[in-house]
Amino acid sequence: MKRIHVVFIVVLGLLLVASAGWGALSLYANDSKVPEDVTAGGIQLGGMEIDEAADLLTHYADSWEKQQIVVLANEALDSTDSREWTLKELGYHVDANSAIAALKKLEKGSLIDRTRYRHSFEKTLSINYSSDTEVFDDAVKKEWGWIDTSAPTNATRVITANDRVVYTPSTNAYRIDLTSLHNQVDPWIKEAQSSASVLAADLAALSTRGFHLPLPISIVEPEVTLEKLKAEGIDRMIMSFTTDFASSAEGRAYNVTSTAKALNDVELAPDEVFSYGKIVAATEKKYGYREAPVIQNGKLVPGIGGGICQVSSTLYNAIIRAGLDIVERRNHSLPVSYLPIGQDATFASGAIDFRFRNTTGKHLIIRTVVEDRKLTVKLFGTMPDNVRYDIESVTTSTIEPTIRETVSDTLPPGGRLITQQGKQGYVVETYRTLVRDGKVVSRERLSKDKYNAQPTLVSVGKGTETKGKLGPGASNDAEQAPIIEDGVGAQAPSA
Template sequence: MAIIIVASLLLIAAVGWGVVWNYALQKTVPAEVDAGGIQIGGMPVEEALALLGQYENSLLQRTITIHNEAMKADKKQWTAAELGYIAKFQGAREAIAKLDEGEIWERAVYRYHFQKSYTLTQSWNPAEFDAAVRKQWSWIEKNETKNASRTITDDDKVVYEPHVDAYRLDIGKLTATLDAWVIVKKEQIGKPVEQAFEAELPVAAVHPEVTLEMLKDEGVERKIYEFSTDFRTSAEGRAHNVTVTALALNDWELAPNEVFDYGKLIARAEELYEYREAPVILNGKLVPGIGGGICQVSSTLYNAVLRTGLEIVERRNHSLPVAYLPIGQDATYAGGAINFRFKNTTGKHLIIRTAVEDRKLTVKLFGTMNENERYDIESVTLKTIAPTVQEKSSTRLSPGQKVTVEKGKEGYIVETFRTLVRDGNVVSRDRVSRDTYKSQPTLVEVGAMNNSGAPSPTPAPPSRTAPPLLEDGI
């Protein structure tokens, strides 16, 4: 009986060992094993390893093609592996290889406890993609921006030169899109994946600080008006002062609603040039001084401004009429006392240009103005003021003798009107100024009387002293 029991146990052991032997020496992957979702359980080991290798390789060989839309034949293709992409079923190969390692019992135990799931580890290097694209199309970034420019030609044409854009590769967004494609999502592993990625080369235009559109939006379309005065009879000093003031004014630009300040122009001219001696107006009389002639520029500019309908903020006439303009149409300047200011009410930018040629000063305004509109200027003398007579006793003359040493000049009260004409029809007529030009007295010398007691000439009443007012000079 004992022998039978022993024999039975040996038989059972032999059968069990045979089972263990067969189990341990299987050439298949243990059941229910998957790699990244790919079912390889029960597959022959070699086939499973080949399947995993083929899948990894298929991911590595996916192609990325970037093309330059501006040049149809300009494109470049890389594999995912060339851009640093790595795909590996982490630990799967090593685990499968260990199925054939160790003693029978160790193999059986290892197989029994075999890990059921393995992940697909993926990574790539966006920096390599960035570098590869920039190397391929480095020539695109070898350019610089250039501002648009506006030129006013000698024949008063406004000419625009377009800006030049620069171009830069804008790879950031493309890299993010490629990242979402190259890294296979977990739920897609084991399924057919898109083998090719294709995209347009991302090129961003870089605009300069000043574009053609920006310049044109400023509205400097054409010459809208010009006005001229001459100074042919002026001495060299005065001619110089007119010229350098005009040079300082040339190319002065005003933004919409900006106020022009003649005082700032004079300050600029003094920085750039040196004014010379020429007659100025001091308390209503012409005397030698520095800067005489600067008001011919302000007066010429004033007439151009009047005839374009701009708003006059501050302006006064000279105390004496000027020879180069009708009364009522001049604009004087006295530092710290009298200024000439106007506002750019065109709604667009305004450029002031000046020209001096053959002792003739021309002020030109460039900007925007309706071509069917014009402004007419009319000055009306309301009153003529007769000069007074001032007598002064003189011992040089015979008693009672009278000699006129300076002839007086009449004064005037003048009103100036601006009329807007549109399509040939009067739209409005507004008074822009009421000016007084004081008369200049006639100066008479009278011989002093002898000692007979005859009355002496009646002296002129003393004039009230007033702070000195220097016009048309600095």
């Protein structure tokens, strides 16, 4: 009996211990509170009722998305309108569902499952923040997208009919600077995320929290601003020179006019070298040249492009009076009627060019006007008002014409007939004098030119004794340049 009693006492004790263990296990598994030291996104949840903690996270996410961003239109737009959005409207979202689900799972499953789950419950739960920049950008553009439709306009420069240089300022365009907008908002958003535990303590205050900022606007400047355009130095008309072609036939007048059109509005950068050959080529391509007298081997003969040298010569006179440097220039082999000797500039395709350098230090614009059979070349740029250049040509010697005799079948023996009266040739030196404030500063020789004499042509009858003498200082045919001056086309072969 004594042994049976002992066994009973032991069994009863074991039953009592087991009963107490299951009770403690049941209490642990059915605990309605969140395990200690548990946080979700920095929010302290440990020790809170599970439902209370889940509600807190739900209300936190809702309140966080209700925070506001207020954008005030930039002062540059002369506008004070503003627009406010909630974070949710701008594409920002908070997802606490996984943390809430984890909390709710503490109440689900068997006693053993709940025990095991609570025992291994994560101390740190995640709250996921997300954003959609396209939603943000679209919202801003919908409000102020008209700003991006503007376009910058370049400053302009116009030379009027009365030779005034008129400038029109440029205008800027504006663009919404979305990158700058995000750069300002993003740190505030990150601060709101990192301060979650503080914010969750006052959900009412969280939902009214906001961030105010001006609408960032970037300026789009035009390619050509007024300052940049004026810096080119086209201040005024610095020189003008006119020649007359009233006596020219239609073909020559057409050539002069067409070449002047091609030359009009040519602009040279500082130190740029101008080539007249390019103007002739451009004229030939765009307008074509007509038949007019040209100079070949010291004679006026029919050709194509006659008259083009009146344009180069008129330009030459404007250039030397503006003080620019001449790179390449030759006089005609014969004097021209529209300019003093020593002050012309010929051209021959592939043989002679007229070139000068823009030494004004600023840009230079060439303008041409053809009116009433007069050609005017105008230069616009920079030149001191107290400076002028005087041009003087001096004949240093003359060249007497030769006498050329040819036998004529129509003249009697001993008969002589002058068919062309000869003309003198000249050697000319041209000087340029720099005058500043009315005082001579320097004088330089620009050129020394030779104009060939034109021979006297005489027809004689058969049997007539010919003189066959050359006039003093005259040149023979071999000295004549075998080129076509004042025209275009292939050059004549050398004699």
